[in-house]
Amino acid sequence: MRISSTLSGGDPCGISDNKLSKCIPPKGGIFSMNTSKLAETILLVKPDHFGFNNETAGSNSFMKPMKNRSKSQVREKALDEFALMVRTLTSSDINVLVMKSREDRVTPDSVFPNNWFSTHPDGSIVLYPMLAYNRRDERQPDKLKQLLSDSGFEVNTCMDWSHHEKEGLILEGTGSIVFSKDYKVAFAMASPRTDEKLFKKYCLYFGYEPVFFHAYDSFSKPVYHTNVIMAVGDGFAVLCSESIKDQTERTSVHSAIKKLGLERIDITLEQVSKFCGNIIQLNSKSKRKKIVLSSNAFEGFTDLQKRRLEQYGSLVEVDIRTIEHVGGGSARCMIAEIFLPKN
Numbered sequence: 001m002r003i004s005s006t007l008s009g010g011d012p013c014g015i016s017d018n019k020l021s022k023c024i025p026p027k028g029g030i031f032s033m034n035t036s037k038l039a040e041t042i043l044l045v046k047p048d049h050f051g052f053n054n055e056t057a058g059s060n061s062f063m064k065p066m067k068n069r070s071k072s073q074v075r076e077k078a079l080d081e082f083a084l085m086v087r088t089l090t091s092s093d094i095n096v097l098v099m100k101s102r103e104d105r106v107t108p109d110s111v112f113p114n115n116w117f118s119t120h121p122d123g124s125i126v127l128y129p130m131l132a133y134n135r136r137d138e139r140q141p142d143k144l145k146q147l148l149s150d151s152g153f154e155v156n157t158c159m160d161w162s163h164h165e166k167e168g169l170i171l172e173g174t175g176s177i178v179f180s181k182d183y184k185v186a187f188a189m190a191s192p193r194t195d196e197k198l199f200k201k202y203c204l205y206f207g208y209e210p211v212f213f214h215a216y217d218s219f220s221k222p223v224y225h226t227n228v229i230m231a232v233g234d235g236f237a238v239l240c241s242e243s244i245k246d247q248t249e250r251t252s253v254h255s256a257i258k259k260l261g262l263e264r265i266d267i268t269l270e271q272v273s274k275f276c277g278n279i280i281q282l283n284s285k286s287k288r289k290k291i292v293l294s295s296n297a298f299e300g301f302t303d304l305q306k307r308r309l310e311q312y313g314s315l316v317e318v319d320i321r322t323i324e325h326v327g328g329g330s331a332r333c334m335i336a337e338i339f340l341p342k343n
Contacts (some may be wrong), residue, residue, distance in 0.1 A: 013110040038234060038283040039337035041095040043147075044086065045138075047103035047111035050078040052326050055132040056109060059192045061217055062273070063328030077322040085318040085334070089292065093284035097338070099147055105137040108136050111323060112333040115172040115225075117144060117161075119340045123156030127273045128173040129164040131193045136165065153340040161202070169198040175225035175333060177202070180260050186209060187230060187253065189215045189244075191222040211256045213249040215240070218269045227332050229272055232279035234289065235312045237262040240272045240279065265308055267301075274300030275330035281313050282337075289313030294320050294330045 033247040052065045056119040101110040176194040186208040188199045203210040237257045244250040267276045279293040291313040298317045
């Protein structure tokens with residue numbers, strides 16, 4: 001399938017990259033095997049240093065400090081919400097791995113690990129370039145590989161794209177990129193955390209069809225991550241169409257969703273503020289589809305929208321209001337999918 005994107009002209013690989021310029025991906029793309037299945041294992045990172053991050057606030061309008069609580073109270077509340085989320089997911093038959101935050105650095109946003117790594121069925125881990133300096137400290141590749149190996153997963157290689165930070169080129173993992181269910185199409189929107197050229201280069205290297213666009217919040221600011229305004233699952237796509245102001249780009253995104261054969265569930269900007277776009281579809285250990293979303297998102301969806309979503313998986317609600325309010329991210333941001341093969 002070929003889906004035209006809205007990218008402007010120019011060489012998609014016109015970025016200096018000595019590390020990758022000599023690499024040739026396997027025939028059919030590095031992720032050419034059947035990857036349509038949903039993740040059956042996820043990884044969460046404990047918010048050991050959670051708090052309002054001044055370094056990320058400039059690009060994330062969803063973050064708000066809690067003036068009526070001390071820093072320690074906010075942290076303890078986030079830890080309580082995290083523990084409850086782990087229990088809720090586990091009781092919903094979802095396989096959950098938990099990793100602690102770094103002990104030698106303060107990382108207030110470490111609860112959002114999907115921005116610094118992704119895993120893939122060929123046994124590879126990809127590391128991503130991040131905007132905020134203190135978010136770069138979240139990366140723990142050695143600890144990650146050890147945890148995954150100890151949990152019975154096969155890790156063959158670690159592909160490090162984080163060096164692009166030195167060039168000012170940012171691409172924050174599955175926050176910046178929303179993949180289709182078969183990983184053949186990738187959606188991304190422009191923001192300080194998502195560089196257009198690097199996204200296009202990534203898609204070319206890994207064999208994805210890029211769909212790039214611009215989207216804005218209710219204050220006419222670029223939304224910081226693509227996965228805040230859209231989610232793609234097996235059979236459906238949640239999208240805030242009104243955030244895409246350019247009609248040509250909106251049509252392009254709609255066309256891509258239609259060609260993928262997905263039911264489009266449109267949400268409003270008001271629903272985006274409740275994190276209705278930041279949801280994720282998973283497989284339980286018993287192969288039953290689940291859709292994880294926050295309590296705010298659950299309350300934000302209409303009854304009709306919830307019934308439509310329930311056709312694609314039972315809804316698993318997690319109450320993470322403090323993490324959402326202070327961190328500016330929700331359930332999908334907290335979940336890193338594990339697609340690695342088992343040993």
